Amino acid sequence: MSLAAIASLLVFIAIVAVVAISGVVFKPGPWYARLDKPGWTPPNLAFPIVWTLLYLMIAVAGWRVYEAAGLVALPFAVYGLQLVLNAAWSGLFFGLHRPGLAFADVVAMAGVIAVNIALFAPIDAIAAWLLVPYLAWAGLAACLNYSVWRRNPGAFADA
Numbered sequence: 001m002s003l004a005a006i007a008s009l010l011v012f013i014a015i016v017a018v019v020a021i022s023g024v025v026f027k028p029g030p031w032y033a034r035l036d037k038p039g040w041t042p043p044n045l046a047f048p049i050v051w052t053l054l055y056l057m058i059a060v061a062g063w064r065v066y067e068a069a070g071l072v073a074l075p076f077a078v079y080g081l082q083l084v085l086n087a088a089w090s091g092l093f094f095g096l097h098r099p100g101l102a103f104a105d106v107v108a109m110a111g112v113i114a115v116n117i118a119l120f121a122p123i124d125a126i127a128a129w130l131l132v133p134y135l136a137w138a139g140l141a142a143c144l145n146y147s148v149w150r151r152n153p154g155a156f157a158d159a
Contacts, residue, residue: 005067012063016055019087023051026090031097036151041144054134058083061120061130068124075119082116085109089141097156099149106145110138 028044042050062079065072085105093102113135121128149156 008066009060009063012059012066013056015062016059016083019083020051020055022087022090026094028094031155032094035148035155038144038147038151042140050137054137057130058134061124061127064124064127064130065120068127072123075116075123078112078116078119082109082112085112093145099145099156103142103145103149106138106142110135110142113138 062076065075065079069075085108089102089105089109092098092105113131117128117131117135120131
């Protein structure tokens, strides 16, 4: 791998790391621990592990498309949009305690990820497949967000 390719990979990792900061700033905390959650809620330890792997896959997917085709406008506009939606979720749910807005955000994010997969696929099939687990996790997150919202009507500002 060339020095330029390594540098561009590091840029993609840095961009995705900035998005991940939202989850560090807006943590679940004691408020979330007290909420009624469904039995299928993943254990707390799963979230940082899964998100670390997903963020690396998101970065590598973007990097592969960049290396294959450069900064292709539409695919990278969509890639950027899913990252913005991703960064917003933690602030909406954990920061503002607004699960309705967070649910709308995560549903939109899942749709944008699906479009991103479709746009990346003709450029680099591996990059598209790297985003599939992210789409699946976003779907799980949407279901969990909705369930927690409905189970705890008095715990939220928009309930």
